[in-house]
Amino acid sequence: MFAPIYRLYVLFVALFGVLVFATSWWTVFGAESLRENTANRRPLLEQARIKRGLIKAADGTVLARSVQRADDTWTRRYPQGTLLSHAVGYSFLRYGQAGLERSRNEALTGERDEITSVFDQLTGERKVGDDVITTLDPDAQRTAIDALGGQKGSVVALDPDSGAVRVMASYPQFDPNDIPRTLGRLNRDPDSPLLNRATQGRYAPGSTFKVVTAAAALDTGRFKPDSVVDGSSPKEISGVPLFNSGGASFGSITLTEALTQSVNTVWAQVGETLGKRTMARYMQRFGFYNRPPLDYPAGQRFASGEFFEGELLSPTSDRIDVGRMAIGQDKLQVTPLQMAMVAAAVAGDGTIARPHLTDRVVDPDGRVRDDIGRTTFSRVMKRDTAATLREMMSNVVREGTGTAAALSGIQVAGKTGTAERGDGTNQVWFIGLAPVEDPQVAIAVTVERTDGQGGTVAAPIAKQVLEKLIGNQ
């Protein structure tokens, strides 16, 4: 009876082999799809068991922390309430995540590479997330929110050298602590408080876009600051007469003068001279037509550019009226972050440092896990072009439309913008940088639906934030 017993043993070895195969299937090869199964609550429950790391401002102010609940899970508290609601976002088991809480989820939950997590597994370490130290300045943020004074709008301030986002204000705000109770209501609110206007608000840029046109004009060498163009009004652009603001005629003036007085007809002619392709090339270098780079959820970052029926056009589309686009009209829609990047290119000697909200990631033992630092996003224009442009933009603040942004003792350069909306109100802008000789801040300010002008509404807001940021250094 040896042979049948032996064969029986072989059969059992084979049966156990099936069990090993099945176990490896569920634990390794098929594990991914099991974890993604919507009926599987384990991934969510595991997240709730992790003590997420802190989110801190640049000065150490705690923006988000974890508190333990009676049932051994953790939940989030936001000690600063509404102040940095859009940048920080929120994270709740049942209501999802937004903002940095979402984009830095891996760091905040302490997700590690395979080797370290194997070690943690063997030691049975309880999971604690890493802390995220942001570049945000709560004082300047407060100044920006106060300066907006209850008007819907946004302020974005960047450090042009490093790309650090120092202010990211969007009004109206929400209180992330209340998300579990108010999420549904906030979603239905016609004022869209959940929308981060800094990265998701798309507005007509008005004359601030002339900075982009000027950069292309000077950098290609086709124009000089003292090139003379006919600034009379109206001027036929793409077969339709274009008027200057208030119908003023300027005669033949230099580009510097045309920027200072924001002369539409001059810049529209410059745009037509440069042509669609050149404009497209420079716009793309500034970051238009792509989601701006930022350590922020992709779904909360919108691209800027020419839009038609809600769709982003190709940069050289036939639908583009390049003359009107060159003065920020036509179908242009831009985010405040994109316009802050335009200012940052001028401030940063022609290059844009990749914008980032996170300064560094620090583990619970205080070791720096990830130091973001400066990386170059794009080389837009020559160093000289940027210097010339700064000089021209200084004139705007010194004697042109942007005098309200002037600071005593610090030279500010900038450009105002006022785009008329269909309903008779204006979308007003100011983009700028300071100090001109060694720029430390690049800023973009916009306010929705106001009766005022960029120079009277947006420039004073920029002034207050610049003062705070430069004073704080």
Added chain:
Amino acid sequence: MSERNRELFGLLPSALLLTAGFTAIFVQQSEQLSDLSLTYGAIFLGLCLAAHLFLRVALPHADPYLFPLVAVLASFGLVMIYRIDQELAREQAQWFVVGLILFCATIVFLRDYRRLERYRYTIAIVSIGLLMLPRFPVVGGLVNGAYLSISIGPITFQPAEFAKIGIVVFLASYLRDTRQVLVLGARRFLGLTIPPLKHFGPLLVVWGAAMMMLIVIKDLGSSLMFFGAFLALLYVATNRASFVVVGMAMFSVGAWLFGSQIEHVKDRVTIWRDPFEPTLVDEEGYQIAQSLFAQADGGVLGQGFGQALLHIPGGGTLLPAPHTDLIYAVITDELGLVGACGVLLVYLLIVERGFRIAMLARDSFSTLLAAGLTAVFALQVFVIVGGVTKVIPLTGVTLPFVSYGGSSIVANFVLLALLLLVSDRARTPD
């Protein structure tokens, strides 16, 4: 080195496993610091040593590896259960004591186990009676749609655990008598070897018993285990694969015919086919779905001892029956593929030792008894692990020596005692 000294050294892995396992839990749950866990480990090791000393005296020539392998499983099971529920671990430890007492008693009183042959029909009837018990009112009852346990006062008891031993004893004895006739009297018909009709009867009775289990107990897993053990024995006794093929065909047809009539069995199969179907996943399919989700968390190396998520924070069970039916899923979750394969390997080694004992035995009854006991043991592991890993429909049998459960522990210790008795007789020098 003598057999018993090898056995003593073989206990070292269990000692290490116990120390490491309990220390891990001890360190991890240090907030509720109690050195009780270490005491458990010490007591368990003491019990193993005592059993070893007993074997030294009572069965000096028995296989030296079986007991240490079982001790590894048992200590591993104890650590797992301790991690799931400390109170259950205490009860399990008590059942170990009872199991070891019955283990020793079996060895003392059944020294000449061949006496069992004389009572084979009594044993068969008692075993079948045991299997039917859960259907009787007062003591029995429906649990999870199947009749698998009886309750007498506070004690719940799974009669199938004992019945499996009785039925193997009966089959071994019956087939010893008839194996020659079954082979010699067989005729070839349409390319198949058919046993003589006269002896076909008792085989039909076994088939009928398996079908009855399906109908009466409503449990596909147990009937698969019993009928599988029967086919294994029939094959060993006759060396005719055709008998097995015929038997399997009969079982499949029967299972399909009767199974499709019984709601519970039918449901189990539907669940098995797609447990993630939205109408099932939070209802009948919950158990198997959660079992697979738990295993997916384990990965290659597992999450670590005590890390598996068994309860929903704030109350509620996430993984049902983690200490009995789904203990393999908890092992996979915490120790990963590697740990689970380790456990399967220990079972396979036990099966190897069991079959080796069968081959060494000097008379047919001993061979058939050892082979049958080993086969039913291996099938039980296959049925529950296969159920938990969705190879076959999930049914409620225990993982021998690892799952929580008094009857399982005690019955499997009796099974072990019988194997060691056969082994000792076979290896005793003349």
